[in-house]
Amino acid sequence: MQRTKLSLLKARVAVKQLTGSYDEAREDSERIRELAQQIGDQQEVAHALVDMGNTFKSKGNLQTALELYELALGIWREIGDRGGEGKSLYSIGVVHFNRDEYELSLRYCDEAMKIQREIGDRVGEAFTLSNIGTVHCSRGDYEQGLRHYEETLRIFRQIGDKRGEAGALNNIGAVHYFRGDYEQALVHCEKALELHRAIGDRANEAGTSTNLGAVQYFRGNYDEALRYYDTALRIQRQIGDRHGVAGSLNNIGKVHHDLGEYDGSLRYYHQSLEIYREIGDRVGEAGTLGNIARVHYERGDLDPALRYSQLSLKIEREIGNRLGEADALCCIAAIHTCRADYRAA
Structure with a gap:
């Protein structure tokens, strides 16, 4: 009975995070942690801590997110779960990136990637490479950023992850956007948009529409920018992404x-x-x-x-x-x- 309740709550957390209902997602994650502690499932406790950290991060409360990720990391290491350890190290790296602590972000992501490569976690490796690319871009090193994004794209294509492929294309488009190469930005973001639509990923369809709107905005094409922004807004309202x-x-x-x-x-x-x-x-x-x-x-x-x-x-x-x-x-x-x-x- 408790296991069934855990599964239902976890599914609900995923939906709430996707739609931007972060307070509700956090409350459900806290319930999951309590249930997991009652039945002595440390792995689920750690997962709940990560989910709680994600909700705080999404709302800009980076310090609390960091503390929760570190608690989860301690549990993963205690129970010897290398996959979870890599996941938490990656999450900590993302928080440090969001705090503009780029060296710390790279250090944690490098640790995460080492574990992910050791255990063959290609999805985790791809996401970590992507964050490393984002760090380099934020420091103005677009060549390094582009190299990491292209490596991310290659992995997602190899494992047949269309969602990840679309995300990588989006990031590559963003690099071209920041370099002022708006044509290449449009090409890559439009490819990403096609993939999002093909797999029915409405949330990321909205996100990529937003990126395309931004490209058109900076080109001075305000009508096109509004068209993409309106598309994003319509989808976000439909899926409840406040x-x-x-x-x-x-x-x-x-x-x-x-x-x-x-x-x-x-x-x-x-x-x-x-x-x-x-x-x-x-x-x-x-x-x-x-x-x-x-x-x-x-x-x-x-x-x-x-x-x-x-x-x-x-x-x-x-x-x-x-x-x-x-x-x-x-x-x-x-x-x-x-x-x-x-x-x-």
Whole structure:
């Protein structure tokens, strides 16, 4: 009976994580951990800790995610589960990447990949290679990033993992995008989109549509960008991905902002802000508050611009996002300068 309940809860966690219902996913993961502890299944306890870590990571709470992954790592090592150990090392590496701790991220990913190669975990190896590629790209080393993504793509094709193949194509497209090679970015992302549609992967279809929208946005093709963003938004609403919906609303708001359609931009930003607050995504909330502030600033509405900038600054400081904090401070300084309040600026 307990095993059946565990299986049902695990399936529900997977669905909740996919749809962005992170609080519900965390609650179910906590129930799984309690059940697993009751029946003495340390492996399931560790799996639950990893799932809980994933939900905290998705909401931007990286410190708690790291602590949970480290607890899971200790259990995997204690029971001698090399696969689980590799999985946790990879997860820890991802957290360090998200904290801009690139050397630590590479160190943990290298440890993970060594284990994954020893035990023949090709899927795990591919994901770890992908994260290593992302670290290199974030440091501006696109050649190294591209090399790791192409190796990832080769593995996924060898093992016939269409979902992984599509993800790798997406990442390769992203490298070309950041290098300004928009044609190659479109080619790879469109291939990824075809695969997502072929296998019925609606969530990643939405994600790739978002990437294609971003490429068109930076090419100045706003109609095409809106078409892709609208596609992503429609899918995300259909599958109940509230986090994705918030992001797409934000993207659509940015297009309207750039077009000078301030009322439309604010309408989309406020819808996005409401969702970010409901799901507890403080990173998204802070960024959206900053976007709203910039619209008001450009309209000359300095009082609301200052109010939203200060709200954004407060959250950026609370979550430790130094780059976001700097952006908010720059906006506040610009507002005070417009008011000729040079001392406050």
